[in-house]
Amino acid sequence: MSNILIIEDEAAIRRVLTKIISEENDDYVVSEASDGLEGIEKISKNDYDLVLCDIKMPKMDGVEVLERIKKLKPEIPFVMISGHGDLDTAVNTMRLGAFDYISKPPDLNRLLNTVRNALDRKKLVVENKRLKKKVSKKYQMIGESDAINHIKDMIDKVAPTDARVLITGPNGTGKEIVAHWLHEKSDRTKAPMIEVNCAAIPSELIESELFGHVKGSFTGANKDRAGKFEAANGGTIFLDEIGDMSLSAQAKVLRALQESKVSRVGSDKDIKVNVRVIAATNKDLTQEIAQGRFREDLYHRLAVILINVPALNDRREDIPLLVDFFANQIATEHGTAAKVFTQGALDKLKAYDWTGNIRELRNVIERLLILGGKKVSEADVKMFATK
Numbered sequence: 001m002s003n004i005l006i007i008e009d010e011a012a013i014r015r016v017l018t019k020i021i022s023e024e025n026d027d028y029v030v031s032e033a034s035d036g037l038e039g040i041e042k043i044s045k046n047d048y049d050l051v052l053c054d055i056k057m058p059k060m061d062g063v064e065v066l067e068r069i070k071k072l073k074p075e076i077p078f079v080m081i082s083g084h085g086d087l088d089t090a091v092n093t094m095r096l097g098a099f100d101y102i103s104k105p106p107d108l109n110r111l112l113n114t115v116r117n118a119l120d121r122k123k124l125v126v127e128n129k130r131l132k133k134k135v136s137k138k139y140q141m142i143g144e145s146d147a148i149n150h151i152k153d154m155i156d157k158v159a160p161t162d163a164r165v166l167i168t169g170p171n172g173t174g175k176e177i178v179a180h181w182l183h184e185k186s187d188r189t190k191a192p193m194i195e196v197n198c199a200a201i202p203s204e205l206i207e208s209e210l211f212g213h214v215k216g217s218f219t220g221a222n223k224d225r226a227g228k229f230e231a232a233n234g235g236t237i238f239l240d241e242i243g244d245m246s247l248s249a250q251a252k253v254l255r256a257l258q259e260s261k262v263s264r265v266g267s268d269k270d271i272k273v274n275v276r277v278i279a280a281t282n283k284d285l286t287q288e289i290a291q292g293r294f295r296e297d298l299y300h301r302l303a304v305i306l307i308n309v310p311a312l313n314d315r316r317e318d319i320p321l322l323v324d325f326f327a328n329q330i331a332t333e334h335g336t337a338a339k340v341f342t343q344g345a346l347d348k349l350k351a352y353d354w355t356g357n358i359r360e361l362r363n364v365i366e367r368l369l370i371l372g373g374k375k376v377s378e379a380d381v382k383m384f385a386t387k
Contacts, residue, residue: 002119003046004030007039007053007065008081013104017052017111024112036060043069043076049122050115052102054081055089063093070097075125077118081106139180142325143318147310151178158305159185164257166302167280169309172359175280176240178307182278183236191235194228198249199241206249208265211256217266229262229273236276242302243283243294253277254298277302312354312361319350322358326365339369344378352385 004021008014011034018030031046033039037059043051051069055062066078077099082090090101099118102111141152158165159182167175176195183193201209208218212227228237239245245253256262257277261270279302288294312319323341331338341349345368354360364385372380 001027001029002049004028004050004052004115005033005039005042005046005048006030007033007036007051007057007062009035009054009057013054013081017106020106020108020111021115024115028115036062036065039065040068040072044072048076050077050079050118052079052081052115055093056083063089063096066093066096066098075122077122079114079118139177139184140325141174141177141181142322143315144321145315145318147315148318151307151309154305154307155181155185158182158307160187162276163304164276164302165278165305165307166285166299167278167307167309168285169280169282170311170357171282172357173309173311174358175282175309176238178309179236179238179240179278179280183238183276186236186276188235188276192232193236193238194232195238195240196228197240199244203246203249206246207252210249211252211262211264213265214267217264221266224264227262227264229256229275230271232275233273234275236278239277239279241281242279243281243285243288247293247295250295250298254295254301257298257301312357316350319361320346322361323349323365326362327369330362330366330369334369336369339372339374339376341368341376342378345376345381348378348381349385352381 002025006014006017006021008017014032014034018032021028022030031042031048033042035057036053039051039053040060042048053062053065062080066080069076069078074097078093078097080090080093080098080101081104082101083104090098090103093101099121100114102114141148143149155178165179165182167178169175179195180193183189196210198206208221208225208227210227210229212225212230213221215221215223239253252262256273256275259270260273260275262273263270285294285299285303289296289299323346327341328338349361349364352364356363367384368376368380371384
């Protein structure tokens with residue numbers, strides 16, 4: 001069902017609009033308000049998917065209604081209704097956030113198309129919010145140990161800046177979660193965060209992946225293609241496992257950081273980019289530098305801020321919280337009830353040698369939920385959590 005409110009002081013026009021919209025779709029539920037004050041009162045008390053609002057009304061005009069509601073419930077699309085002499089005002093309302101405007105007397109096709117489009121837009125806004133919440137849940141940072149609280153404090157201080165961050169730590173510790181938190185808490189959160197796994201891309205393709213290429217620059221380059229740096233313009237690029245990047249690609253990344261410019265493979269044209277760079281690695285880059293596999297000048301460009309994510313064995317006090325989080329998350333994914341872990345099971349898990357870190361812990365929890373008893377016991381852990 002789509003709830004639609006019509007705010008219009010002329011009763012005859014209100015009735016016509018209500019009749020047209022109601023008869024168009026059985027799922028449209030139309031309410032009416034005779035002036036701006038009544039409209040604001042109804043919107044504050046009810047959830048509407050669309051508001052059609054006249055501009056010239058007594059007590060309060062449509063422009064003021066729009067301004068107030070955009071502060072109260074900014075997600076509601078507003079369609080302004082204007083007389084022929086009010087088009088300049090109607091255009092101004094678009095700048096204030098109105099979805100569209102229609103003129104009196106309304107053209108039937110234009111009216112219904114506008115209603116459909118506005119409702120579709122509302123659905124997209126709601127879906128985007130739902131997906132963003134889902135993404136945020138996916139990248140939760142679970143733990144209250146001193147090490148994790150220190151990382152959280154670092155993120156709060158660093159995220160609002162454009163400082164480059166190098167995240168270090170063993171595989172499976174959650175370095176990508178730190179990167180996502182840095183992006184989501186930054187001023188760039190409305191722009192994209194583009195992830196590049198440098199270890200997963202063949203060395204001969206990494207430059208094309210990062211910087212793009214022009215048609216004919218190499219075999220298989222059938223058309224121009226933008227790279228990840230261009231895609232991340234205005235936002236963040238996350239270079240995961242940067243220790244595996246080739247030296248030639250490192251040189252180009254260094255130039256991009258120094259000059260805020262990239263050039264596609266096969267082109268000498270510079271493209272300006274405004275990108276925040278976050279990198280991560282499980283390698284000791286100082287050793288990689290000593291062995292000639294990583295550029296020292298690039299390291300110093302990347303490591304303005306260093307954040308080390310500890311191994312799970314170094315923050316065992318967080319394991320009960322992680323177990324509870326994963327047990328509920330996995331149960332939701334499977335459509336089953338979450339199981340309780342006995343204290344003996346938790347103690348056994350805390351004593352386990354987590355060489356695979358949090359990634360291994362999640363796999364073990366999933367195995368225990370499937371194979372363990374109604375309550376996951378110490379015996380279950382001994383049987384199903386062994387390597």
